[in-house]
Structure formats: structure tokens, C-alpha cells
Amino acid sequence: xxxxxxxxxxxxxxxxxxxxxxxxxxxxxxxxxxxxxxxxxxxxxxxxxxxxxxxxxxxxxxxxxxxxxxxxxxxxxxxxxxxxxxxxxxxxxxxxxxxxxxxxxxxxxxxxxxxxxxxxxxxxxxxxxxxxxxxxxxxxxxxxxxxxxxxxxxxxxxxxxxxxxxxxxxxxxxxxxxxxxxxxxxxxxxxxxxxxxxxxxxxxxxxxxxxxxxxxxxxxxxxxxxxxxxxxxxxxxxxxxxxxxxxxxxxxxxxxxxxxxxxxx
Numbered sequence: 001x002x003x004x005x006x007x008x009x010x011x012x013x014x015x016x017x018x019x020x021x022x023x024x025x026x027x028x029x030x031x032x033x034x035x036x037x038x039x040x041x042x043x044x045x046x047x048x049x050x051x052x053x054x055x056x057x058x059x060x061x062x063x064x065x066x067x068x069x070x071x072x073x074x075x076x077x078x079x080x081x082x083x084x085x086x087x088x089x090x091x092x093x094x095x096x097x098x099x100x101x102x103x104x105x106x107x108x109x110x111x112x113x114x115x116x117x118x119x120x121x122x123x124x125x126x127x128x129x130x131x132x133x134x135x136x137x138x139x140x141x142x143x144x145x146x147x148x149x150x151x152x153x154x155x156x157x158x159x160x161x162x163x164x165x166x167x168x169x170x171x172x173x174x175x176x177x178x179x180x181x182x183x184x185x186x187x188x189x190x191x192x193x194x195x196x197x198x199x200x201x202x203x204x205x206x207x208x209x210x211x212x213x214x215x216x217x218x219x220x221x222x223x224x225x226x227x228x229x230x231x232x233x234x235x236x237x238x239x240x241x242x243x244x245x246x247x248x249x250x251x252x253x254x255x256x257x258x259x260x261x262x263x264x265x
Contacts, residue, residue: 026155041155051171053209059253070254079103104239110189111259120148122178128154133245139238143223149174161208169213
């Protein structure tokens with residue numbers, strides 16, 4: 001009996017040691033999200049199911065009324081650093097690679113359709129949030145996560161194409177490391193009353209590699225790590241920002257179509 005108890009005790013200790021060695025997927029000490037279901041970056045939240053996207057033949061041609069933000073040459077004229085200085089990321093033959101700091105568009109936007117193509121590094125280094133991390137930040141405040149989520153688990157609201165810290169994608173439609181991928185985002189900016197209160201939140205519909213991952217989903221607030229930011233009237237318009245997170249992410253073929261409200265068309 002003592003021997004059996006010792007075996008059970010040793011087995012429990014081994015399991016505890018194995019769990020201690022495994023990387024923690026998320027956090028349990030962050031605020032609850034407004035719906036009260038999950039903590040921000042909750043690692044116990046269900047992982048998005050896997051979906052294999054259709055083939056991507058090449059860069060998607062921009063519509064005739066689109067504004068080209070990253071085109072086929074080596075021109076970053078539409079972009080600047082966060083402090084307003086010229087964008088310094090390296091660009092060649094229509095492909096720009098993340099460098100130090102963020103870059104953001106010189107032009108501000110409100111409602112739009114945005115197309116972004118990106119590729120995470122061919123060589124897999126790191127795991128979780130340390131693997132192929134960047135972000136597409138709408139109006140400089142609302143982030144759609146860029147991450148290498150191919151056979152790479154992390155907290156679900158930090159997966160590729162997540163509305164970071166708020167909603168995981170409906171499915172994981174990631175391609176393998178190094179492959180070109182695409183986000184197509186339809187975004188409506190938040191509306192504010194004269195007193196600064198929120199009349200309508202920001203809303204995003206997102207396709208990842210042609211697969212719907214968010215359907216007219218409202219942001220609870222601006223993106224903040226380990227928290228959810230509070231809306232402010234300054235969130236009503238802003239630039240498109242590409243984030244540097246220390247990983248060499250490549251971007252190409254980025255274009256945007258500003259949209260008018262339906263009652264103005």
C-alpha cells in the first residue's frame with residue numbers, strides 16, 4: 001500500500017514538473033472581457049479550429065479606385081515613422097520588411113476596405129507570441145494580429161487575424177511559414193456624440209486568406225496588451241499602422257478603398 005502511494009505521488013510530481021516545463025499559453029490575472037466570459041488573453045479559451053484556405057495565385061490586383069500604399073516598386077512615400085520622420089523599413093521590388101519601430105500612413109482614414117499581404121519568416125524561430133509577430137493597426141488603435149499561427153499555439157485572442165485581446169478568429173486559416181497570406185478587412189470607424197460618448201463602436205469584418213474570420217464584429221475598445229482600452233473621440237479617424245515586434249515580417253501589395261457612409265452615397 002505504501003509502495004502504491006509512493007508510485008502515485010511520484011507520478012503526480014512528474015506530471016506537475018512536465019506542466020511547469022510547458023510554455024504558458026496566456027494569462028489568468030488580466031481583466032475579464034466585457035461579456036464576462038474570458039480574461040483578456042485567456043489561455044483556456046477554445047482554440048480556433050483549423051481550416052485549409054484555397055490557393056493564392058499571386059498578388060491580388062487592386063480595384064481602380066484603390067489607393068496604393070505598398071505597390072510594385074520601392075516607394076514608401078505613403079508612409080512615415082511614428083514621429084513623422086521618413087519611413088526607414090527596407091523595401092525592394094514591392095516587398096517591405098519590418099524594421100525598427102512602426103510605420104504608419106501619412107493619410108488618416110475612417111471607413112474603408114483594406115487589403116494587406118504578408119509573409120512570416122521561412123525559418124521558424126520561437127513559439128507562441130514570439131513567432132512571426134506583427135500587426136495591422138486600424139486608425140492607429142484597433143489591431144488585427146499578424147502571427148505565424150501554423151502549428152503554433154498561443155492564447156486564442158492573440159492568434160493570427162485575431163482582434164487582438166478581444167476576439168479570436170472564427171477559424172485558423174493560416175498558411176505555412178514563409179508563404180504569402182492575405183487579410184481583407186472592411187472597417188467602420190467609431191462614432192461619437194458631441195459630449196464624447198460612444199454612439200457606435202468600431203466594427204470589423206475580416207477575411208484571412210479568403211476565409212471569413214470576423215463578421216461585422218464590434219471592438220470593445222482600442223487595442224491594449226493585457227487590457228482593453230477606452231474609447232476616445234480621437235479614435236474617430238487615424239492612420240493604418242504596421243507594427244514591428246522584433247520579427248522579420250514581409251509586406252506587399254497593400255491597398256485601401258476609403259468608403260463613404262451609406263447615407264452619403
